[in-house]
Amino acid sequence: GQNIDQPTEMTATEGAIVQINCTYQTSGFNGLFWYQQHAGEAPTFLSYNVLDGLEEKGRFSSFLSRSKGYSYLLLKELQMKDSASYLCAVKGAGNNRKLIWGLGTSLAVNP
């Protein structure tokens, strides 16, 4: 079957660094997305990895290891507004754009 695992909840302190892990088992792989979703709002795109390695974008970085079926999202210099759910999604095989979604990691940033 196809499966994506993420921790359900995490807490961190303002100004700190937090790493949110995602492991996946899918039939086919055409890239991995990270989305941010604030409570009651729409998911918004954060990052996309299709090759192994680290992609850095400001305070956010995302890492991928295809051989291990593993990704992480790294958030630096945490701010209160980073309190949100972080969704990992894998684009599977085929041309139908289908994303397999994790359940999300709810991050609480405390002062």
Add this chain to the structure above:
Amino acid sequence: EAQVTQNPRYLITVTGKKLTVTCSQNMNHEYMSWYRQDPGLGLRQIYYSMNVEVTDKGDVPEGYKVSRKEKRNFPLILESPSPNQTSLYFCASSPQRGAYNEQFFGPGTRLTVL
């Protein structure tokens, strides 16, 4: 402004009363999709469309219909809503070409079926 819009944003209705949730995008995207999001179940795809007049079932299509007569619009139709369709619904679109094919989401429609 490039965006995906949905209407209504909030709806409370009763069992069996047909309803339509509209979705429109102004980015000329070929691909559009409907999701529902429920606590503990995450985002689940209902239907998707690769282009005009091309639609296909997602993971949870029962009780829903869609149509894609124009590129910009992708309405979700509930012919006879039931309480188990109470959920937060998102429409999304993405381009056919481009490296990411990232999906752009509408603001969501919170539906309650009594």
